[in-house]
Amino acid sequence: MKDSVSESGSVRLRPIRASDAGFMFECERDAEARRNFMTTPKSVAAVRNGIRKAIRERGKARPGSEELAIEWRGRTVGRVWITGMAARHAEHKACIGIMIHRDFRGRGIGTRAIRLLTAYAFGKYKLKRIYTYTRASNRGSRRILEKAGYKLEGILRKDALKDGKYLNNCLYARVR
Numbered sequence: 001m002k003d004s005v006s007e008s009g010s011v012r013l014r015p016i017r018a019s020d021a022g023f024m025f026e027c028e029r030d031a032e033a034r035r036n037f038m039t040t041p042k043s044v045a046a047v048r049n050g051i052r053k054a055i056r057e058r059g060k061a062r063p064g065s066e067e068l069a070i071e072w073r074g075r076t077v078g079r080v081w082i083t084g085m086a087a088r089h090a091e092h093k094a095c096i097g098i099m100i101h102r103d104f105r106g107r108g109i110g111t112r113a114i115r116l117l118t119a120y121a122f123g124k125y126k127l128k129r130i131y132t133y134t135r136a137s138n139r140g141s142r143r144i145l146e147k148a149g150y151k152l153e154g155i156l157r158k159d160a161l162k163d164g165k166y167l168n169n170c171l172y173a174r175v176r
């Protein structure tokens with residue numbers, strides 16, 4: 001399809017649009033999504049503002065971040081993002097993230113989306129390192145990263161403090 005940045009079989013990544021805001025807001029509202037992030041957006045308008053920023057960033061000659069919608073069988077099911085490409089003295093690396101709507105989890109979409117994003121980011125930005133942090137308790141996230149070739153570099157003990165509890169995070173990376 002015309003605006004695909006990357007696709008394989010039934011999964012494709014395309015630039016996010018302001019009209020995705022309502023659905024992306026819904027993606028963040030269930031218990032699992034809330035558990036795995038520090039903050040949850042308060043309104044569709046807040047998500048739309050974030051998307052507008054992402055669209056402006058994408059228009060730059062050297063974007064520092066990108067947000068892409070994930071489509072599965074022609075339906076929008078979530079999003080991925082990549083950040084940090086324009087950080088001075090760290091242009092060789094970037095950080096990724098993923099969010100899939102609860103109705104579409106557990107179907108292999110996350111695994112394929114991370115593989116697509118990784119190939120796209122290494123190719124477009126000439127990166128040497130792509131990394132991410134995930135809760136040690138997030139078995140699904142850890143599994144999809146491992147299946148996409150990311151290696152566990154360490155467990156950061158008591159790395160986050162949320163609702164009065166200290167949480168361990170894992171650092172995963174792929175280098176080339």
Ligand SMILES: CC(C)(COP(=O)(O)OP(=O)(O)OC[C@H]1O[C@@H](n2cnc3c(N)ncnc32)[C@H](O)[C@@H]1OP(=O)(O)O)[C@@H](O)C(=O)NCCC(=O)NCCS
Binds near residue numbers: 097104
């Ligand atoms: C994490 C997330 C992106 C995974 O995407 P997905 O499409 O559901 O993942 P897939 O279906 O491709 O694969 C999930 C894998 O994890 C495994 N898995 C899922 N939940 C698990 C659990 N609780 N314990 C053990 N394994 C689990 C599945 O068995 C599968 O592995 P397999 O293919 O070897 O069987 C998705 O669940 C999500 O968006 N969660 C909420 C937001 C979030 O946590 N984002 C990541 C923050 S770092």
